[in-house]
Amino acid sequence: xxQAPLLEVKGVGKRFGGFVALEDIDxxxxxxxxxxxxxxxxxxxxxxxxCVCGTLHNETGSVRFAGQALxxxxxxxxxxxxxxxxxxxxxxxxxMRVVDNLRVPLxxxxxxxxxxxxSQKELDDRCxxxxxxxxxxxxxxxxxxxxxxxxxxxxxxxxxMAAEPKLLIADExxxxxxxxxxxxxxxxxxxxxxxxxxxxxIEHIMRAVMxxxxxxxxxxxxxxxxxxxxADVVNNPEVVSAYLGQ
Amino acid sequence: xxxxxxxxxxxxxxxxxxxxxxxxxxxxxxxAGYVVLQYIVLxxxxxxLGGYCGYVNFGTAAFFALxxxxxxxxxxxxxxxxxxxxxxxADILHLILPLSLPSLVIVGGIVSGIVGLGMGYLTLRLRGVxxxxxxxxxxxxxxxxxxxxxxxxxSRGAYVIRPNSISAGPVTLSYIEYLFLVMLVLAVVALTVAxxxxxxxxxxxxxxxxxxxxxxxxxxVPTLRLKLIATMISGAFxxxxxxxxxxxxxxxxxxxxxxxxxxxxSIAMPMIGGTTSWVGxxxxxxxxxxxxxxATVTISSAVNLxxxxxxxxxxxxxxxxxxxxxVESWRRTRxxxxx
Amino acid sequence: MSIDLLMNAIVxxxxxxxxxxxxxxxxxxxxxxxxxxxxxxxxxxxxxxxIAYIVNTHFGIDPILIAVLALxxxxxxxxxxxxxxxxxxxxxGQEALRGLAFFFGxxxxxxxxxxxxxxxxxRYVEAVYIGPTWxxxxxxxPLRMLVPCVVAVLLVVGLQLYLTHTFxxxxxxxxxxxxxxxRLLAVDPIRIKRIAFGISIATASLxxxxxxxxxxxxxxVGREYIGRVFAICVLGGMGSLPxxxxxxxxxxxxxxxxxxxxxxxxxPAVAFGFLLLTLAVRPAGILGR
Numbered sequence: 115x116x117q118a119p120l121l122e123v124k125g126v127g128k129r130f131g132g133f134v135a136l137e138d139i140d141x142x143x144x145x146x147x148x149x150x151x152x153x154x155x156x157x158x159x160x161x162x163x164x165c166v167c168g169t170l171h172n173e174t175g176s177v178r179f180a181g182q183a184l185x186x187x188x189x190x191x192x193x194x195x196x197x198x199x200x201x202x203x204x205x206x207x208x209x210m211r212v213v214d215n216l217r218v219p220l221x222x223x224x225x226x227x228x229x230x231x232x233s234q235k236e237l238d239d240r241c242x243x244x245x246x247x248x249x250x251x252x253x254x255x256x257x258x259x260x261x262x263x264x265x266x267x268x269x270x271x272x273x274x275m276a277a278e279p280k281l282l283i284a285d286e287x288x289x290x291x292x293x294x295x296x297x298x299x300x301x302x303x304x305x306x307x308x309x310x311x312x313x314x315x316i317e318h319i320m321r322a323v324m325x326x327x328x329x330x331x332x333x334x335x336x337x338x339x340x341x342x343x344x345a346d347v348v349n350n351p352e353v354v355s356a357y358l359g360q
Numbered sequence: 361x362x363x364x365x366x367x368x369x370x371x372x373x374x375x376x377x378x379x380x381x382x383x384x385x386x387x388x389x390x391x392a393g394y395v396v397l398q399y400i401v402l403x404x405x406x407x408x409l410g411g412y413c414g415y416v417n418f419g420t421a422a423f424f425a426l427x428x429x430x431x432x433x434x435x436x437x438x439x440x441x442x443x444x445x446x447x448x449x450a451d452i453l454h455l456i457l458p459l460s461l462p463s464l465v466i467v468g469g470i471v472s473g474i475v476g477l478g479m480g481y482l483t484l485r486l487r488g489v490x491x492x493x494x495x496x497x498x499x500x501x502x503x504x505x506x507x508x509x510x511x512x513x514x515s516r517g518a519y520v521i522r523p524n525s526i527s528a529g530p531v532t533l534s535y536i537e538y539l540f541l542v543m544l545v546l547a548v549v550a551l552t553v554a555x556x557x558x559x560x561x562x563x564x565x566x567x568x569x570x571x572x573x574x575x576x577x578x579x580x581v582p583t584l585r586l587k588l589i590a591t592m593i594s595g596a597f598x599x600x601x602x603x604x605x606x607x608x609x610x611x612x613x614x615x616x617x618x619x620x621x622x623x624x625x626s627i628a629m630p631m632i633g634g635t636t637s638w639v640g641x642x643x644x645x646x647x648x649x650x651x652x653x654x655a656t657v658t659i660s661s662a663v664n665l666x667x668x669x670x671x672x673x674x675x676x677x678x679x680x681x682x683x684x685x686x687v688e689s690w691r692r693t694r695x696x697x698x699x
Numbered sequence: 700m701s702i703d704l705l706m707n708a709i710v711x712x713x714x715x716x717x718x719x720x721x722x723x724x725x726x727x728x729x730x731x732x733x734x735x736x737x738x739x740x741x742x743x744x745x746x747x748x749x750i751a752y753i754v755n756t757h758f759g760i761d762p763i764l765i766a767v768l769a770l771x772x773x774x775x776x777x778x779x780x781x782x783x784x785x786x787x788x789x790x791x792g793q794e795a796l797r798g799l800a801f802f803f804g805x806x807x808x809x810x811x812x813x814x815x816x817x818x819x820x821x822r823y824v825e826a827v828y829i830g831p832t833w834x835x836x837x838x839x840x841p842l843r844m845l846v847p848c849v850v851a852v853l854l855v856v857g858l859q860l861y862l863t864h865t866f867x868x869x870x871x872x873x874x875x876x877x878x879x880x881x882r883l884l885a886v887d888p889i890r891i892k893r894i895a896f897g898i899s900i901a902t903a904s905l906x907x908x909x910x911x912x913x914x915x916x917x918x919x920v921g922r923e924y925i926g927r928v929f930a931i932c933v934l935g936g937m938g939s940l941p942x943x944x945x946x947x948x949x950x951x952x953x954x955x956x957x958x959x960x961x962x963x964x965x966x967p968a969v970a971f972g973f974l975l976l977t978l979a980v981r982p983a984g985i986l987g988r
Contacts, residue, residue: 167578168577169574169577169578188577188582188584189574189577189578190576190577190578190579190580190581190582190583191582193577193578193579193580194580198578199578201574201575201578205572205574205575206571206572206575207567207568207571207572207575207576208571208572209567209570209571209636210564210567210568210571214564217564218564218565218568218576218579218580218581219579219580221561221564221565222561222565222579222580222581222582223579223580226580273575273579274578276579277579277580410796414795414796416795416796416799416800416803418738418803482975482978482979483975483978483979486978488795489730489736489795489799490933490978492736492738492799493736493738493925493929493974494974494975494978496738496925496926496929497925497926497929497930497970497971497974497975498971500922500923500925500926500967500968500970500971501926501967501968501971501972503967504964504965504967504968505968507964508964508965515964570796620807620810620919620922624803624804624807627800627803628804631797631800635796660815662811662814662815663815665807665811666808666811666812666815668807669804669807669808669811670804670808672800672803672804672807673801673804673805673808676787676788676797676800676801676804677783677787677801680791680797
């Protein structure tokens with residue numbers, strides 16, 4: 115396996131008007147790694163995700179993924195090459211049933227890569243399997259508007275997983291979940307990781323991040339202030355004062 | 361039901377109507393029926409972009425008139441080949457022109473489809489409202505263009521002489537019967553295409569655009585390309601619906617071809633019928649189209665347009681899902697009461 | 700081309716542009732600041748024209764005075780329309796498709812309604828300043844254009860002062876950006892939007908009177924203004940009143956040139972070219988970032 119990182123973020127910057135949302139961010143993620151990305155609200159975590167996934171366009175710097183430059187590529191192309199993300203605020207397709215929400219990435223992303231899922235039945239089976247993994251199989255035929263906020267987060271995660279990504283970015287997938295549900299989701303993400311999926315977890319729930327991550331990166335006010343082994347990072351005095359200590 | 365089966369059965373239903381109308385032996389039935397069929401095409405076309413993708417097109421009249429004017433231009437050219445071309449080019453034009461009505465329909469579709477693609481390319485990257493506003497303005501501009509284009513009659517308009525009848529083998533039809541038949545086939549094609557889209561991967565992609573474009577992109581849907589496809593198909597059908605208009609009216613001028621009624625009806629019909637499936641525009645077009653055909657005979661055309669406007673506003677406020685939605689919710693309530 | 704023809708075309712364009720600013724300022728508030736795509740705005744303007752026409756022909760009152768007197772009525776009409784729009788569409792998140800169709804329906808109903816009452820004959824008003832022309836050297840200042848232009852500029856400046864110097868005004872400017880911050884200040888965003896929309900429709904009363912001073916009108920004239928107002932609003936930077944004024948003057952000059960050198964029948968196409976160009980090249984407008 116090559117030593118080049120799967121995701122290479124170099125010098126990425128983004129401003130909104132006069133407000134600097136991201137400044138000169140460098141971040142490498144190795145294949146198979148589990149990275150935790152933390153930082154206070156408004157520190158630029160979601161903006162970074164948006165720049166990596168093509169929802170926003172960074173003004174400076176570059177993003178490379180699996181050896182390919184992503185700059186200028188629209189979001190759907192990035193999904194096709196193996197980047198998937200869940201949205202912090204769930205954005206289900208409201209006019210489609212829960213199960214049909216998962217068909218979209220299967221039809222538009224997975225099917226582009228292989229003809230494995232060709233029949234209607236295989237498609238349905240795959241959707242149901244994904245729903246079972248996040249514990250939504252009982253709600254397959256309901257509309258998203260019937261779901262609770264927590265269930266919508268699970269749907270969001272399942273839809274990202276459905277694209278069969280090489281790198282999955284879970285943006286606060288666990289907010290509001292109960293103790294045992296968090297355990298379930300972590301177990302699920304660990305299983306995916308064991309299958310070879312690289313995962314970036316953005317989370318406020320420190321217990322979850324600490325138990326999941328092999329490495330931790332910290333954003334504060336649009337700048338990366340720490341990056342390393344979780345135990346070292348949480349004891350880093352700058353991190354403690356800027357984030358954890360407040 | 362497979363698409364072919366659907367196409368043939370719809371065509372069958374249409375032909376039954378056609379034969380019944382022939383039996384009545386009254387030309388008015390064909391004149392009125394043509395308009396209703398034309399509105400079925402326009403409403404279905406509008407709904408492919410508006411209902412499925414959620415992008416509002418106020419420029420139906422422009423696409424429609426473009427189809428009509430491409431027919432006029434070809435008609436004029438055909439009548440005056442020697443004045444505008446010479447030599448080899450003239451020989452070719454003599455060979456091709458005058459085009460048959462179905463070919464004119466196809467040409468009209470191509471012209472409007474290309475214009476739709478161009479419009480979309482310029483405005484669809486932005487928020488949906490900009491597209492809507494641009495289509496609104498486009499109608500005014502194309503109208504200005506036609507007013508200033510003397511070749512197709514300018515502001516005075518142009519006469520198009522239509523044959524009295526048309527024969528194919530042993531069958532002879534009066535021209536209005538022929539026009540009706542062409543529009544009937546076009547309506548069936550439009551409905552079949554709309555239904556096909558709805559059930560395909562393309563249709564699912566369209567729905568994701570209507571629901572949430574950002575999430576659609578994240579799931580791998582190429583939203584811009586899909587929107588362009590929808591705009592092109594929708595515009596093409598509108599142009600096709602307009603292509604026979606000069607032959608139907610016998611006379612065409614900018615203010616009638618670009619008339620606001622086309623824009624209003626093509627929005628009102630799907631909205632009143634229901635925008636989520638091909639059935640909605642069909643129901644809306646049949647109801648509103650027939651209503652207007654009956655109303656123009658009894659009351660003034662202004663009043664019946666006022667009725668359409670009021671119905672449109674009333675429906676979007678009170679019954680946003682249209683007649684189809686009302687029927688569905690009524691069915692659900694009954695099913696719940698039964699269980 | 701002669702220099703005085705050129706200069707006169709510029710003057711005529713500036714005068715026309717001033718008037719366009721009055722026509723657009725309502726859209727700059729509703730579309731630019733509130734994000735309410737009121738494509739029926741030109742219909743409200745035509746309504747203003749007809750009110751000026753009726754009162755003027757019956758009582759001989761000055762059309763601009765009539766418009767000023769009608770301001771409260773238009774304000775209330777606007778507030779009512781917004782309340783309905785909010786209740787039926789914005790609240791349900793359906794403004795994109797059905798909200799647009801709603802305003803399109805309003806546009807259409809107003810136009811057809813006016814046709815039913817007044818027919819399609821052109822109507823005009825009488826006022827002392829319609830007819831005479833001031834001459835400054837070789838420059839012509841037809842009062843028919845000059846008076847509307849002055850009134851329009853006063854209207855835009857007045858609104859800008861209101862928006863920047865009063866609490867409600869600043870709340871209106873903030874409502875599109877940050878509804879949450881307004882809530883924290885215990886200001887109800889819906890109330891602010893209702894007031895702002897009322898103001899935007901009130902400007903239609905004045906713009907309508909100016910329109911019928913400038914040209915005779917019939918019900919469908921309003922449609923010609925849809926392309927113009929949105930072109931100006933977008934070019935002006937969506938919701939910036941100074942930007943609106945500049946963009947309006949610019950369009951006025953370009954249209955005046957087109958009319959002078961190519962013939963007036965091409966003028967409606969200019970606004971559309973303007974709009975498409977703006978959307979394609981610079982969607983943030985001339986004063987945008």
